[in-house]
Each structure stands twice: as C-alpha cells, then as structure tokens.
Amino acid sequence: MTDAQPTPEPDTDGERTTFASLGLPADILRALDDVGYETPSAIQAETIPLLLGGRDLIGLASTGTGKTAAFALPVLAAIDVERRSPQALVLTPTRELAVQVCEAFERYAAHLGGVHVLPIYGGQGYGVQLSALRRGVHVVVGTPGRIMDHLAKGTLDLSGLTHVVLDEADEMLRMGFAEDVDQILQATPAEKQVALFSATMPRQIRAISQQHLREPAEITVRGSAATSPSITQRALMVSYQQKLEALTRVLEVEPFEAAIVFTRTRNETETVAERLRARGYAAAAISGDVAQPQREKTIEQLRSGDLDVLVATDVAARGLDVERISHVINYDLPIDTESYVHRIGRTGRAGRTGDAISFVTARERRMLSAIEKATRGTVAVMPMPSAGEVNATRLTRFDDAITAALAETDRIDRFREIVAHYVEHHDVPQEDVAAALAVVAQGDAPLLLDEQADRALQASRADRGERPARGDRPERMGDGQAGERRARRGPSDATTYRLAVGSRKGVEPRQIVGALANEGGLGRDDFGRIQIRWDFTLVELPELDRSQLERLAKTRISGVPIDIRVDTGAREQRGERRGRDDRGGRDRDDRPARKPRHEGRP
Numbered sequence: 001m002t003d004a005q006p007t008p009e010p011d012t013d014g015e016r017t018t019f020a021s022l023g024l025p026a027d028i029l030r031a032l033d034d035v036g037y038e039t040p041s042a043i044q045a046e047t048i049p050l051l052l053g054g055r056d057l058i059g060l061a062s063t064g065t066g067k068t069a070a071f072a073l074p075v076l077a078a079i080d081v082e083r084r085s086p087q088a089l090v091l092t093p094t095r096e097l098a099v100q101v102c103e104a105f106e107r108y109a110a111h112l113g114g115v116h117v118l119p120i121y122g123g124q125g126y127g128v129q130l131s132a133l134r135r136g137v138h139v140v141v142g143t144p145g146r147i148m149d150h151l152a153k154g155t156l157d158l159s160g161l162t163h164v165v166l167d168e169a170d171e172m173l174r175m176g177f178a179e180d181v182d183q184i185l186q187a188t189p190a191e192k193q194v195a196l197f198s199a200t201m202p203r204q205i206r207a208i209s210q211q212h213l214r215e216p217a218e219i220t221v222r223g224s225a226a227t228s229p230s231i232t233q234r235a236l237m238v239s240y241q242q243k244l245e246a247l248t249r250v251l252e253v254e255p256f257e258a259a260i261v262f263t264r265t266r267n268e269t270e271t272v273a274e275r276l277r278a279r280g281y282a283a284a285a286i287s288g289d290v291a292q293p294q295r296e297k298t299i300e301q302l303r304s305g306d307l308d309v310l311v312a313t314d315v316a317a318r319g320l321d322v323e324r325i326s327h328v329i330n331y332d333l334p335i336d337t338e339s340y341v342h343r344i345g346r347t348g349r350a351g352r353t354g355d356a357i358s359f360v361t362a363r364e365r366r367m368l369s370a371i372e373k374a375t376r377g378t379v380a381v382m383p384m385p386s387a388g389e390v391n392a393t394r395l396t397r398f399d400d401a402i403t404a405a406l407a408e409t410d411r412i413d414r415f416r417e418i419v420a421h422y423v424e425h426h427d428v429p430q431e432d433v434a435a436a437l438a439v440v441a442q443g444d445a446p447l448l449l450d451e452q453a454d455r456a457l458q459a460s461r462a463d464r465g466e467r468p469a470r471g472d473r474p475e476r477m478g479d480g481q482a483g484e485r486r487a488r489r490g491p492s493d494a495t496t497y498r499l500a501v502g503s504r505k506g507v508e509p510r511q512i513v514g515a516l517a518n519e520g521g522l523g524r525d526d527f528g529r530i531q532i533r534w535d536f537t538l539v540e541l542p543e544l545d546r547s548q549l550e551r552l553a554k555t556r557i558s559g560v561p562i563d564i565r566v567d568t569g570a571r572e573q574r575g576e577r578r579g580r581d582d583r584g585g586r587d588r589d590d591r592p593a594r595k596p597r598h599e600g601r602p
Contacts, residue, residue, distance in 0.1 A: 258307070282309065512530055
C-alpha cells in the first residue's frame with residue numbers, strides 16, 4: 001500500500017511531476033493544457049502510471065482529491081475511436097456525479113477525434129439514451145439503477161468493455177446499490193481492467209474487490225492538513241455568469257490590503273485581470289507561462305503596493321510569500337482539496353489574520369463539502385454584497401477623497417476662484433456647481449448602483465425557489481436501521497406514497513432515499529417520514545407529477561420494482577400484511593431474497 005501525503009509545495013521552480021512525465025498521449029496533454037491543468041494532484045500522480053500499465057487498482061481517496069482525472073485520463077488513452085461500442089463503464093452513486101464525470105471526460109477528450117461519452121441516469125428520458133446508444137458510444141457513465149434497467153431491456157451491451165470504474169464505491173453501498181453493482185460487474189467480460197475509488201474500505205468494498213479485481217494495486221491518498229485558524233473561510237454561491245460582478249462587489253465592500261484571485265486556467269487569469277483594470281483596480285496576471293523575470297517583477301509590485309490584485313493559477317502562486325495579502329479569492333474552485341489549502345495559505349501569515357472567499361456554482365457544492373471535510377473546518381456561506389453595501393462603501397470613499405482634496409490648500413484656492421467666477425457669471429448656487437464638478441470627475445460610469453433594481457433581482461431569485469447553498473443532496477437516513485426515520489426538514493403538504501417492497505426483502509431507509517433521489521430527481525428537503533413494513537414501505541414526499549411517477553414505477557430496490565403509487569389508507573395496508581399484492585403476489589426478483597434483517601409484525 002502506498003501512503004501518498006499531500007504534494008510538498010516547492011519554494012522555487014524546481015523539478016516537479018508533470019502530466020507529460022506520467023506517460024499520457026499528446027492529444028490528452030493538449031486538452032489538459034486547454035483547461036489549465038499544470039501539475040497532477042497526488043492521487044493522479046500515483047494512479048495514472050499504474051492504470052496506463054494495465055493494473056487493476058483500488059484508490060482510497062475522498063471527493064476533492066482530483067480522482068476523476070485519475071481514472072478518466074488512462075481510460076481515454078486506451079479508447080479505440082474506430083470501435084463505436086461501449087469500451088468503458090463508470091458507475092457513480094448519483095446522477096449529479098454522473099453528469100460531472102461525463103463533462104470531465106468530454107473536456108479531456110477534446111482532441112481525441114470523436115470520442116462519445118454518454119451519461120445514463122434516472123430522470124432523463126430513455127429515448128435520448130437509446131438514440132445515443134444506437135449511434136454508438138465509447139464511454140458510459142451511469143447510476144446503477146438505470147444501468148440495471150438497460151441491461152434488463154437488452155439495450156446496453158457490455159460485452160466489449162475493457163475498463164470498469166467504480167467511483168465513490170462506499171457511497172453506492174450506503175445508498176443500497178451493492179447487489180446492483182455486483183450484478184452489473186457479473187455482466188461484464190472477465191478480461192477487463194477495474195479501478196475502484198472509495199473514501200473508505202468497509203467490508204463490502206473489500207469483498208467486491210476480492211471478487212472482481214485481479215491483484216489490484218492499492219493507493220491511499222490522505223486528505224490535506226487543516227487550514228490555519230487565523231484564516232476566515234467563506235463561500236459565495238453564484239452562477240458562472242455572476243462571477244465577475246461578485247468579484248468586483250467583494251473587492252469593493254471588503255477592507256482588503258492586497259488580494260490574490262485564483263482562476264483555474266491560464267487564459268482566464270488575463271481575462272479577469274483585464275476586466276478588473278477596466279473597473280479601476282491595479283491588477284495583473286501571472287500563470288505558468290509567465291517568464292521568471294516578469295513573475296518576480298509582478299510579485300515585487302504586489303509587495304510594494306503598486307499592485308493591489310494579483311490574478312493567478314495554482315502553479316504560478318506556489319512559493320509566493322507577500323505579507324500584504326489579506327484576501328485570497330477562489331474565482332474558480334480548485335480541482336482538489338490540496339490545492340485549496342495551498343491557495344488560502346497565501347494569506348494569514350506571520351501572525352496576521354486573513355480571509356479566503358470561494359465562488360461556488362451549483363455543480364461545485366460537492367467540492368465545497370469535500371473542502372470542509374478535508375480541512376476539518378466550516379466554510380460559512382456569505383450573501384452577494386448588495387447594492388446598498390456597495391453604495392455605502394463608495395460614498396465613504398467619495399467623502400474620503402473630498403477630505404483629502406481639501407487638505408491641498410494651494411490647489412483648492414485656485415479652484416475656489418474658478419468656481420466663484422462661474423457662480424458670478426451664471427447665477428448658479430455653489431452647491432450645484434460642486435455637484436456638476438463631481439459629475440465631470442466621475443465621467444460616464446455611475447457613482448452608485450441601482451438599489452431598487454438590485455432588490456428586485458434578489459426577490460426574483462427567491463421567487464424561483466433556488467435551492468439552499470448546500471441542500472442539493474438527500475438526507476442520508478437509517479445507516480442500516482429499518483423502521484421510521486425523518487429527515488431534519490420534511491416537505492410541507494407531503495403526500496404519502498406506497499412502495500411495493502419492504503423489510504421482507506431487507507430494505508433499509510438508505511436504499512429508499514438512494515433510489516428515489518436518483519430516479520425521481522428528488523433532493524434533501526423532499527423526504528419526510530419513511531415507514532418500512534413487511535411487504536411495503538410508506539414514504540412522505542411532495543406531490544409527484546406523472547413523468548416522475550412513470551420513471552419511479554420502473555425503479556427497482558433489491559431487485560423488486562417498487563410500483564410507487566399514492567397510499568390509499570389502512571385497508572390497503574392490512575391487505576399487504578396478509579400478503580396480497582397488487583400484482584397478484586408475483587415477485588419478479590430472480591435473485592434469492594436476502595435474509596430479512598427485521599422480522600416480526602411491523
């Protein structure tokens with residue numbers, strides 16, 4: 001077993017591992033260059049050579065360590081573009097992760113000439129997936145439930161697979177997909193490469209690895225060290241389009257001395273720096289492409305106060321130590337938690353306090369959770385600075401500028417004469433002349449933001465019912481215990497639904513939550529009370545529309561179709577207890593039933 005500690009941070013531009021040194025093809029290196037990846041994370045450096053060499057692998061690494069690229073890059077290196085049938089299958093526990101992994105594959109395959117990647121998950125119509133499969137795909141990324149459905153229908157052919165990846169395997173087991181994962185693996189060829197990634201190694205994961213992996217290498221990457229307690233960490237939830245506005249508002253209202261703004265790509269460093277300069281900030285950009293003399297000159301300008309904002313990539317800022325840096329702003333979240341720790345370590349040095357603010361889009365909320373876990377800290381969610389806050393800051397600075405100008409008595413005396421001359425010849429009050437001079441000095445840009453329009457925008461966001469900052473995942477309930485469980489916040493005006501599977505099949509709350517969340521597009525706040533009976537389960541949910549019910553009706557738990565429908569009351573429940581089934585007692589589970597974990601009368 002290899003214990004890979006966080007990559008040490010060099011103080012100079014000495015030798016370091018690169019993606020090219022790992023043996024990746026040139027076309028993949030071009031794609032990595034496009035997206036701005038400069039050096040591999042610890043998990044990538046450890047696993048990519050092994051996977052390129054054909055080894056099966058167990059990677060023990062949590063979310064946020066860069067493991068998606070760790071398995072995606074070697075898989076893409078082995079794809080035969082001419083053979084338009086599934087060659088790689090990636091299983092993920094949730095549809096959100098499936099979409100993210102699929103998008104990552106597509107970015108890395110940008111120069112490979114026609115690699116097709118297909119996400120398969122519940123909540124998306126079968127027609128879209130079937131059409132794509134007929135056209136031909138090379139990589140399938142999916143959730144176990146929907147993959148099982150395609151296998152049952154005969155619409156997904158896994159006979160040509162050369163690579164299988166289990167991503168977040170422990171999470172899949174916690175959500176009740178152990179049997180599905182095992183059955184899917186049984187349907188794949190005996191000769192294939194298997195990579196299993198998991199944050200922990202419970203007994204079931206070990207059993208899967210012993211059954212389906214051949215002499216796997218085992219790599220463990222430990223999380224980053226805790227961040228300095230002198231650094232205040234905050235997050236601002238934004239869309240991609242809001243980032244520049246958020247950045248300028250944060251810089252206006254935060255009392256900062258100097259700031260580093262981190263972007264993910266080289267191209268964006270210059271774009272952001274240019275836009276900041278257009279808005280009046282002394283800003284410059286550095287990246288891995290900047291020559292060392294220019295880098296040193298820019299850093300010296302930051303140190304001396306000639307620059308206030310430095311926009312940088314991770315590698316460009318390594319070894320940078322400037323006491324003036326009071327704020328680190330993650331314009332783009334990094335690809336792994338180690339980079340996050342390195343980034344925010346640029347502030348709060350030498351006994352000083354510092355602030356780290358991260359802009360987080362909806363799809364990056366998982367990374368935010370991973371950062372909190374890895375750093376063993378809490379990242380407080382902050383609101384977008386309002387127009388009122390920005391205006392208050394601008395007025396204060398305007399007042400300060402007037403006060404400073406009044407101290408320059410010689411220049412004030414000369415302009416006083418000019419104003420007096422204008423007042424005498426145009427019969428205009430001095431206050432109006434002062435206001436007109438302020439307009440001239442301000443130029444076309446308005447001094448104050450429109451507060452009314454800003455309040456209307458915030459109200460429209462609330463009306464659209466945008467999800468809370470980190471409430472996009474279902475509550476994990478049960479942890480192996482059946483019976484009644486309630487999420488912290490159940491839905492209001494809930495409807496009780498009946499599922500045709502219960503404790504007789506050993507079903508647990510976590511399986512219910514996992515299946516319904518994946519296939520029905522449900523979130524954390526949508527689950528109320530779960531009551532598991534002998535032959536059925538009652539679940540409190542918001543009222544589901546017809547399309548959701550149709551998707552969920554085909555969902556299986558422990559191999560049994562759940563046949564979800566609105567519960568009609570006690571009489572139907574008593575009928576279920578006597579074993580009467582709406583399908584005439586027919587059980588379509590071809591596998592042997594597991595021994596019930598909870599026996600006796602419910």
